[in-house]
Amino acid sequence: xxxYTLKRIGAMVPVMLIISVVVFLxxxxxxxxxxxxxxxxxxxxxQIERVNDSLGLNEPLPQRYVExxxxxxxxxxxxxxxxxxxxxxxxxEHFGPTLSLALLAQLIALLIALPCGVVAALKHGSRTDAxxxxxxxxxxxxxxxxxxxxxxxxxxxxxxVFPVAGYAPLSKGWFSHxxxxxxxxxxxGCVQAALLMRMTRASVxxxxxxxxxxxxRAKGVSEVRVVLAHALRNAALPILTSVGYSxxxxxxxxxxxxxxxxxxxxxxxxxxxxERRDYPVIQGVLLVVALLNSVINLAVDLAYxxxxxxxxxxxxx
Amino acid sequence: MSEHLLDVRDLCISFxxxxxxxLEAVNKLNLHIDAGEIVGVVGESGCGKxxxxxxxxxxxxxxxxxxxxxxxxxDGEDLLARPLKTMRKVRGCDIAMIFQDPLxxxxxxxxxxxxxxEAVRAHRKVGRREARNEALSLLERVGIRDAAARFDMYPxxxxxxxxxxxxxxxxxxxxxxxxxxxxxxxxxxxxxxKQILDLLRDLNSSExxxxxxxxxxxxxxxxxxxxxxVMYLGQIVEEIDACGLMERPSHPYAQGLIASIPPLExxxxxxxxxxxxxxxxxxxxxxxxxxAPRCARADERCRAxxxxxxxxxxxxxxxxxLVEKGECHGC
Amino acid sequence: xxxxxKKALANKGxxxxxxIFLAIALIALxxxxxxxxxxxxxxxxxxxxxxxPAHPFGCDDFxxxxxxxxxxxxxxxLGVGIAVTLATSALGLVIGAYACYNERLDHILxxxxxxxxxxxxxxxxIALMAMMGASVWNVIIALSIVYTPSMARIVRSRAMVVxxxxxxxxxxxxxxxxxxxxxxxxxxxxxxxxxxxxTFVFAEAVLSExxxxxxxxxxxxxxxxxxxxxxxxxxxxxKAWWMIFxxxxxxxxxxxxxxLAGDGLRDALDPKTKED
Numbered sequence: 001x002x003x004y005t006l007k008r009i010g011a012m013v014p015v016m017l018i019i020s021v022v023v024f025l026x027x028x029x030x031x032x033x034x035x036x037x038x039x040x041x042x043x044x045x046x047q048i049e050r051v052n053d054s055l056g057l058n059e060p061l062p063q064r065y066v067e068x069x070x071x072x073x074x075x076x077x078x079x080x081x082x083x084x085x086x087x088x089x090x091x092x093e094h095f096g097p098t099l100s101l102a103l104l105a106q107l108i109a110l111l112i113a114l115p116c117g118v119v120a121a122l123k124h125g126s127r128t129d130a131x132x133x134x135x136x137x138x139x140x141x142x143x144x145x146x147x148x149x150x151x152x153x154x155x156x157x158x159x160x161v162f163p164v165a166g167y168a169p170l171s172k173g174w175f176s177h178x179x180x181x182x183x184x185x186x187x188x189g190c191v192q193a194a195l196l197m198r199m200t201r202a203s204v205x206x207x208x209x210x211x212x213x214x215x216x217r218a219k220g221v222s223e224v225r226v227v228l229a230h231a232l233r234n235a236a237l238p239i240l241t242s243v244g245y246s247x248x249x250x251x252x253x254x255x256x257x258x259x260x261x262x263x264x265x266x267x268x269x270x271x272x273x274x275e276r277r278d279y280p281v282i283q284g285v286l287l288v289v290a291l292l293n294s295v296i297n298l299a300v301d302l303a304y305x306x307x308x309x310x311x312x313x314x315x316x317x
Numbered sequence: 318m319s320e321h322l323l324d325v326r327d328l329c330i331s332f333x334x335x336x337x338x339x340l341e342a343v344n345k346l347n348l349h350i351d352a353g354e355i356v357g358v359v360g361e362s363g364c365g366k367x368x369x370x371x372x373x374x375x376x377x378x379x380x381x382x383x384x385x386x387x388x389x390x391x392d393g394e395d396l397l398a399r400p401l402k403t404m405r406k407v408r409g410c411d412i413a414m415i416f417q418d419p420l421x422x423x424x425x426x427x428x429x430x431x432x433x434x435e436a437v438r439a440h441r442k443v444g445r446r447e448a449r450n451e452a453l454s455l456l457e458r459v460g461i462r463d464a465a466a467r468f469d470m471y472p473x474x475x476x477x478x479x480x481x482x483x484x485x486x487x488x489x490x491x492x493x494x495x496x497x498x499x500x501x502x503x504x505x506x507x508x509x510x511k512q513i514l515d516l517l518r519d520l521n522s523s524e525x526x527x528x529x530x531x532x533x534x535x536x537x538x539x540x541x542x543x544x545x546x547v548m549y550l551g552q553i554v555e556e557i558d559a560c561g562l563m564e565r566p567s568h569p570y571a572q573g574l575i576a577s578i579p580p581l582e583x584x585x586x587x588x589x590x591x592x593x594x595x596x597x598x599x600x601x602x603x604x605x606x607x608x609a610p611r612c613a614r615a616d617e618r619c620r621a622x623x624x625x626x627x628x629x630x631x632x633x634x635x636x637x638x639l640v641e642k643g644e645c646h647g648c
Numbered sequence: 649x650x651x652x653x654k655k656a657l658a659n660k661g662x663x664x665x666x667x668i669f670l671a672i673a674l675i676a677l678x679x680x681x682x683x684x685x686x687x688x689x690x691x692x693x694x695x696x697x698x699x700x701p702a703h704p705f706g707c708d709d710f711x712x713x714x715x716x717x718x719x720x721x722x723x724x725x726l727g728v729g730i731a732v733t734l735a736t737s738a739l740g741l742v743i744g745a746y747a748c749y750n751e752r753l754d755h756i757l758x759x760x761x762x763x764x765x766x767x768x769x770x771x772x773x774i775a776l777m778a779m780m781g782a783s784v785w786n787v788i789i790a791l792s793i794v795y796t797p798s799m800a801r802i803v804r805s806r807a808m809v810v811x812x813x814x815x816x817x818x819x820x821x822x823x824x825x826x827x828x829x830x831x832x833x834x835x836x837x838x839x840x841x842x843x844x845x846x847t848f849v850f851a852e853a854v855l856s857e858x859x860x861x862x863x864x865x866x867x868x869x870x871x872x873x874x875x876x877x878x879x880x881x882x883x884x885x886x887k888a889w890w891m892i893f894x895x896x897x898x899x900x901x902x903x904x905x906x907x908l909a910g911d912g913l914r915d916a917l918d919p920k921t922k923e924d
Contacts, residue, residue: 143859270775
């Protein structure tokens with residue numbers, strides 16, 4: 001198991017290196033220069049040159065990459081051009097809302113997807129299954145931002161049950177925190193739920209056909225236990241994987257959802273940084289999100305071992 | 318009224334498709350097993366023997382819509398008359414079952430010990446500690462050495478033979494009076510196969526547990542069973558005692574099966590006898606005798622009219638017109 | 649191939665989804681010829697006027713006819729979808745099929761794919777759009793970069809299996825060139841998962857284009873796209889439901905039909921790969 005873990009962590013290194021190059025290049029190739037956007041339209045060429053110098057933008061590309069990477073490895077993502085604060089600090093400040101939103105959305109998604117998926121699988125071929133499948137198909141076809149707009153229109157504009165937009169940090173109390181996050185989280189969670197439900201349904205149907213489910217029945221185990229202890233436990237692996245891998249989709253969704261509901265999270269940080277050409281912040285966010293994504297995927301793969309003894313064996317050999 | 322432990326009467330089993338069409342897999346099957354007896358069912362793959370084996374415990378109904386006719390009487394009670402939900406009380410308790418592929422039949426993500434404990438606790442309210450002890454003694458009973466050390470291992474850590482032993486241990490947990498063994502040795506190599514057969518024989522004599530033994534392997538069936546039923550296309554075509562099957566089979570199909578076994582000793586043969594043609598699909602069952610299209614001795618009547626199961630002698634029966642004419646060889 | 653096509657046509661989902669999608673494509677194609685109202689003509693007196701016979705979908709915040717804008721938006725969205733699908737298909741096939749023939753190349757390409765795939769799709773697209781500036785072509789380039797890795801991975805994983813099959817081994821022993829083996833034998837054999845994935849890429853591209861334009865990073869006004877109509881609609885949601893409803897319906901219908909067709913295609917051609 002240890003060997004497997006180390007091997008997996010080792011495999012992450014080249015991937016992260018490639019991500020860093022990609023992220024670095026994206027920003028390097030971006031037209032428009034930050035100095036003029038920092039100083040405004042009236043800045044003289046001389047002033048711009050001085051700012052570029054002080055930001056290190058005049059050095060050759062590989063040198064800039066090495067310097068930037070050196071900083072990254074020591075936890076220094078540089079300073080924001082615009083906000084005059086370290087990028088790490090900016091990210092930390094904007095991380096909370098995104099995390100809250102993503103977790104809440106994932107929770108909602110699981111609460112909807114698991115029961116619906118299992119029911120659809122156990123009754124597959126029935127009318128209930130057909131209805132659930134159509135709903136899931138719709139859910140997959142409706143993008144998160146559209147769901148957000150529709151929910152906003154219905155619950156905030158027409159029914160006025162929830163605030164239209166904005167955010168209340170956890171420090172202002174659970175209730176208002178959840179009240180502001182409810183619509184964004186539901187809109188994000190519903191889309192996620194549709195994907196997860198399809199996955200759950202397919203996995204459970206497959207697991208119910210396993211020979212060991214038949215054995216369990218032949219032992220005289222109750223049907224509830226057959227489903228929970230045998231079928232679901234075998235189906236847990238693919239479901240767990242898609243939950244873990246859905247993190248990327250959640251962040252993507254959060255970026256757009258935050259823009260709609262005006263939530264001061266990572267998504268808003270990126271969109272506003274793009275307008276300000278605040279390179280280091282964009283770099284920082286992309287890098288942090290990619291790293292986080294890779295770490296979560298690694299965790300999912302390692303969790304495989306905990307759930308499935310066979311995976312452990314393959315990893316060792 | 319019935320003294321038999323298991324008495325299957327005129328059993329027909331059909332798969333019901335989504336469109337409502339039924340596909341008959343077993344036709345008018347009659348078979349009985351007495352307490353402590355080992356009875357075999359042998360036939361090629363697709364002949365319906367596995368469908369029959371699983372139908373005794375009504376396992377297929379959970380996966381697929383089925384239609385039954387006839388009776389499966391166990392200990393005087395027709396199992397087909399029970400609501401499916403209460404079949405749980407019979408399964409593992411009165412009747413237990415082991416399957417062909419012990420690897421896929423065991424839950425890969427559950428420890429071997431936990432699976433045996435589950436079988437122990439399925440029918441009796443016993444504490445965890447007690448159940449564990451009982452599971453340990455069951456594992457030892459089926460010949461797993463060092464059971465305590467292997468208790469928390471997973472099926473993937475076990476060899477094929479050991480896995481089948483675990484399956485047997487689980488089957489024994491409810492002290493069943495009948496064990497249905499559905500091709501239990503097919504996936505095993507010859508030495509392991511022999512060990513498992515010895516174990517089953519030993520359990521049969523020491524616990525008095527009857528066994529319904531399903532296999533496609535004539536050699537295995539004749540070595541363990543007292544009586545053997547030969548199945549072809551969903552029907553029993555021959556019922557005979559195990560020694561008789563090799564020496565004096567009455568049905569041409571049974572004769573063909575035996576002729577196609579490669580001899581172990583004696584002269585080398587250049588060509589093995591085989592049965593011409595292939596088993597037709599369930600959707601195209603021939604009328605008359607189902608074996609007629611492949612039978613060298615079939616005549617007009619065989620193709621038109623289905624033969625009944627004739628009594629050849631006091632205990633042997635054969636579904637062939639030749640018996641009536643007294644022409645079957647070996648009689 | 650012909651047999652596969654027949655199998656697909658026997659699938660209800662594929663046929664229904666395909667028909668709806670073709671209908672939308674037809675509207676995008678001939679719509680402007682039938683509904684000849686100029687999508688960019690502003691008429692301030694008609695600002696936010698509700699649907700009426702003269703303007704069946706109503707008018708937007710500049711008094712432009714919404715039906716005409718939704719039709720033009722369909723051209724943009726489906727055009728982007730087609731272009732992205734073609735680009736990712738070509739790149740994915742080449743990368744995926746050749747990757748399995750050179751271990752070192754495979755290693756490098758797949759690590760790059762892993763790297764790109766670990767940055768969430770729309771976030772990467774947003775960064776790319778920020779770098780290149782908002783325009784239709786840049787949307788296409790950005791989305792092609794985002795979706796090529798998954799396509800390449802699917803083609804590669806299937807090609808790896810096909811490559812090991814005895815008939816390919818036999819061809820190699822007979823001295824067939826790599827290019828011949830790849831294009832005549834491996835590519836036709838990866839067609840099933842490839843086509844299925846292409847359908848989903850199409851749907852994803854339509855969604856992402858809408859999201860980018862909605863954020864103001866894709867197609868910029870005054871050019872119409874479903875995403876930027878929604879962006880304008882968000883601000884006038886209280887007064888003009890039609891500015892949300894019609895573009896939203898258009899997006900949902902096209903993505904739904906593509907997903908339906910893709911699911912059907914997968915069930916018909918590739919029953920082994922379940923939903924994952």
